Amino acid sequence: MTTNVAVSEHSRKFQKPQGFTIWMTGLPGSGKSTLAGILKQRFEEDYGRFVEILDGDEIRKGLSRDLGLSREHREEHARRVSYLAKVLSRNGVISIVALISPYKVSRESARELIGKDRFLEVYIKASLATCEKRDPKGLYAKARKGEINNMTGIQDPYEPPESPDIIIETELGTPGESAEILIAKLKDLNYAL
Template sequence: MTNRDIVWHEASITKEEYQQKNKHKSSILWLTGLSGSGKSTIANAAARELFEQGYQVIVLDGDNIRHGLNRDLGFSDEDRKENIRRIGEVAKLFVQQGTIVITAFISPFREDRQQVRELVEAGEFNEVYIKCDLDICEQRDPKGLYKKARNGEIPFFTGIDSPYEEPEAPELVLDSGQHDREACKNQLIEFVKQKLS
């Protein structure tokens, strides 16, 4: 079987119909930042509040995805790129279903984040930089990963021996090094209400 034998089937329910029923636009809120910056915490706190307010929302979390869909991938640059490519495709499917997708991935490379942006229509990808200095992330180290990386137990660890490319023009910056989780969550929710309601 070749790609020519595979046909895209148009959905019987359009994205616009989902959005009309949901009373909000669909979008990817792509949270990116170093390990320990608070991506998952902020994503889940915001999703809970948005859900309680009637929004159709889902969180795609980096660790959770690696337990299933991407469990075959490691942390080489090539595997990281494939990890983000797959997540982008999954997020796109949810956007087509009228959902707000909040992703929480380190996603260290600008090029990969740009490729996800190009999967959806203009305005449907919103890069959210969870800004936090490496030293603060390392002090937090909720999973003990920085300590392991410093001891050479985890190769290719972002911020230690693998680069993190900060966003150049994110739609939103949440400074989790200067503000607590609640303040960052509130900023994200306000952003959603202004852009997607």
């Protein structure tokens, strides 16, 4: 009896923090995973928040391991990631999605599913030339040699966001500086950290 009273007292006092989804879209090598890592650390250490990174590459090793790189499969991959982001962010978690998500329709569906008030489309912007020069995974080189044939930006399309909530130009500063700009913009948009 006493325990039940204690539990209900607790649940009354416990305020779930505002969860939301930072959906980072951009070309391969634009900086999504790099920024996701920095942001996670900042949100956890400086703001005491629970954070989950939903990185396209990692999810392809598990939940999406049956999927390839056709348009249909890329859309299905984004749909699965949207569901994960939805259930996490409605429970107070900050979900950081790092996913090329080349198709506008997938990103629009994600916004619909997750909810407009807890979804931010963040365009991680860098020119193809810069991404190709960075080539952190060596995939652009492989695509140019014809060793892979579905590289976004080379053989496969990338539809840039038309009106993203936030644009981060990763050619204009270090990863740390880009992360600070993103956090400042979140605050401008009244997201409570």
